[in-house]
Amino acid sequence: MKPLAEKIWFNGELKAWEDAKIHVLTHGLHYGTSVFEGVRAYDTPKGPAVFRLAEHTQRLFDSARIYHMPIPFTPEQINEACKETLRVNGLKSAYLRPIAFLGECGLGVTPKPENVKVDVAIAAFPWGAYLGEDGLTKGVDVIVSSWQRLAPNTVPPAAKAGGNYLSSYLIGREARSRGYEEGLGLGTDGRLSEGAGENLFLIMKGKIHTPPVSSSILGGITRDTVLTLARDAGIEVIEQALPREMLYLADEVFMTGTAAEITPIRSIDDIPTRVGGPGEVTKLMQQRFHGLFNGETEDTYGWLDYVN
């Protein structure tokens, strides 16, 4: 892979991009035993800032907790390392990828606790709109995948773990191979869950509906941001299990994620949403969200963590 930045933080050291390597017998590679984050930094009028860094780092440690994975750094050290990685690479806006994984622990699926070795890396590099610039403005066409999301009490959906992304890979690949931009997964109960790498929102009669955390979703930080911004804009938000057919009846539908930001959906399974693209509520949410980074929305929440 061509270097996208100069340095990668690896176990406390800044290494050249090409030298940040691991062994082929790394446990995480064989068994998906990694936990990670996707974080964005934005170039704001007050200087580069990481968006909700503390919450992302908390989720990284929570994911690691579920998997009995002791991260050999404190959350404060990880926060500082994220900012240091941005600074050494001279990045003002970037996507950050902190990851912790079981390293060389032998090839037994469950290494003895004394053999557990957790490696931690942080990469940062420029990354534009995940589903394309056009996607943000015009909306994307999606399908409901034939693959369902992770069933409760199997592989925990609330942990952002490497292995979970086998599900995302199948859902995303099915959609793209059929010419759609993204795939949505249903839960094993047939109700709406989430996109391959995004949370899902439906707007009906001016109210925002989204599946609850019990619907096999990752509790997205962008999801929480949108729920907060919507409530503050006086829009009612309802976290409730939703049947599939609501997708075809909603006025507007959008997806959220750190990479995808707020991406409108214009059709689902070839059925256009009632407004057929980004509607009023979606546009308002996009405006409030991006306003946090261009200074139009006041950050009364303390979500911007300035890099310098």
Ligand code: PMP
């Ligand atoms: N669901 C899944 C499966 C994801 O991979 C992501 C992206 N991290 C999200 C939801 C959205 O989460 P966030 O807003 O925290 O990026």
